[in-house]
Amino acid sequence: VSGAAGPISSLSKLQSLNGLFAIYKKQGPTSADVLNKFKDTLLREAGVQYPNSRKRKKQYLKLGHGGTLDSAASGVLVVGIGNGTKMLSTMLTGSKKYVAVGELGKATDTLDATGTVIMEKVFEHITRLDMEEKLKAFTGDIMQVPPLFSALKKDGQRLSVLLKKGHQVEAKPARPVTVHSLTLQEFKPPLFTLDIECGGGFYVRSLVDDLGKALSSCAHVKELVRTKQGQFTLQDHVLHEEQWTLQSVVGALQPCPEEDQRTDSPRSPQNAT
Numbered sequence: 001v002s003g004a005a006g007p008i009s010s011l012s013k014l015q016s017l018n019g020l021f022a023i024y025k026k027q028g029p030t031s032a033d034v035l036n037k038f039k040d041t042l043l044r045e046a047g048v049q050y051p052n053s054r055k056r057k058k059q060y061l062k063l064g065h066g067g068t069l070d071s072a073a074s075g076v077l078v079v080g081i082g083n084g085t086k087m088l089s090t091m092l093t094g095s096k097k098y099v100a101v102g103e104l105g106k107a108t109d110t111l112d113a114t115g116t117v118i119m120e121k122v123f124e125h126i127t128r129l130d131m132e133e134k135l136k137a138f139t140g141d142i143m144q145v146p147p148l149f150s151a152l153k154k155d156g157q158r159l160s161v162l163l164k165k166g167h168q169v170e171a172k173p174a175r176p177v178t179v180h181s182l183t184l185q186e187f188k189p190p191l192f193t194l195d196i197e198c199g200g201g202f203y204v205r206s207l208v209d210d211l212g213k214a215l216s217s218c219a220h221v222k223e224l225v226r227t228k229q230g231q232f233t234l235q236d237h238v239l240h241e242e243q244w245t246l247q248s249v250v251g252a253l254q255p256c257p258e259e260d261q262r263t264d265s266p267r268s269p270q271n272a273t
Contacts, residue, residue: 010045010046010047010246011043011046011047011048011060013246013250014042014043014046014061014246014249015060015061015082016082017081017082017084017249017250017253018081018082018083018084018255018256019080019081019082019083019084019087019253019254019255019256020066020078020079020080020081020084020087020088020091020230020232020253020254020256021078021079021081021232021237021239021249021252021253021254022076022077022078022079022229022232022237022238022239022252023038023077023079023238023239023240023244024074024075024076024077024234024238024239024240024241025069025073025074025075025076025077025226026074026241027071027072027073027074028071028072029071030068030071031065031067031068031069031077032065032068034077035063035064035065035077035079038063038079038244039061039063041241041244041245042061042244042245042246042249043060043061045245045246046246048060061081062081062082062085063079063080063081063085064079064080064085064088065077065078065079065080065088066078066079066080066088066089066090066091066092066229066230067088067091067092067096067200067229069226070112070205070224071114072112072113072114072221072224073224073225073226074224074225074226075098075224075225075226075227075234075238076226076227076228076229076232076233076234076237076238077226077229077238078091078229078230078232081249081253082256083256084256086256087256090230091229091230092200093199093200093201094199094200094229094230095180095197095198095199095228095229095230096197096198096199096200096202096226096228096229097195097196097197097226097227097228097229098194098195098196098197098198098204098224098225098226098227099185099193099194099195099196099224099225099227100193100194100196100204100207100208100221100223100224100225101191101192101193101221101222101223101224102191102192102193102194102208102211102212102219102220102221102222103190103191103219103220103221103222104123104126104189104190104191104192104212104215104217104218104219105120105121105122105123105190105217105218105219106119106120106190106218106219106220107119107120107121107209107212107218107219107220108220109148109149110147110149110205110220111147111149111203111205111206111208111209111220111221112205112220112221112222112224113220113221113222113223115149115220119218120218121212121216121217121218122217123189123190123215123217124189125216125217126189126215126217128184128187130215131184131187131192131211131215132184134211134214134215135182135183135184135194135211137214138179138182138207138210138211139179139181139182140178140179141176141177141178142176142177142178142179143174143175143176143177144174144175144176144177144202144203144206144207144210145172145173145174145175145206146172146175146201146203146206147203147205147206147209175201177198177199177200177201177202178198178199178202179196179197179198179199179202179207180197180198180199181195181196181197182194182195182196182197182207183195191222194207194208197228204221204224205220205221205224208220208221231254237252239252
């Protein structure tokens with residue numbers, strides 16, 4: 001750590017923060033990569049001469065994120081700092097909004113544009129009305145099978161990692177999820193745009209894949225943006241990379257309720273790093 005009083009005081013200020021805020025995750029890196037880069041940026045500003053190991057980083061600063069966004073997706077990533085990491089489990093189960101661009105006629109192994117095309121089918125028979133009619137079946141409380149390529153784990157390893165290593169992976173069983181609203185914003189075949197508001201554990205990729213099948217064709221997600229999670233919106237709340245500073249975090253922070261700061265949670269959230 002730098003010997004100057006400034007960096008030390010900014011590090012102690014950073015370590016004293018407790019609460020939630022949101023950062024922008026761009027397309028490409030994983031959610032964990034983005035959180036690590038954010039942590040590196042803040043610690044560097046605070047004058048920490050940088051330790052490489054994750055364990056050392058954790059000693060300096062406790063951060064976690066409230067729900068993984070796929071590598072290919074962008075948008076709102078909610079971050080907990082200090083005791084705010086204990087509030088992240090409510091973010092995982094809370095309401096989220098997405099804008100998804102789907103492409104008809106092609107299915108991929110990952111259900112999004114990062115994967116390999118494994119099937120092609122005609123889609124010219126599908127009308128806007130057909131799609132709007134089918135969307136009704138995917139609204140409300142529904143059962144959904146999570147994608148094979150996902151952050152879900154088997155024997156402690158992510159399914160996506162196991163698949164990339166060539167292991168056989170069985171599909172997870174269908175599970176109940178909630179879709180609060182689902183609207184077709186644009187229909188320009190083969191592309192279509194959906195506005196989605198859903199609860200925790202929901203996969204937009206599975207929805208688009210299932211929708212393609214329901215329309216006697218196939219489909220995958222071409223672009224995905226999370227526009228809202230809990231009270232945090234893409235438009236009003238996210239800190240973009242150029243705003244990753246102590247001052248911006250202090251300005252954006254939604255502090256923990258007093259009682260959360262006094263009591264110790266029995267376990268830290270699954271996404272704390």
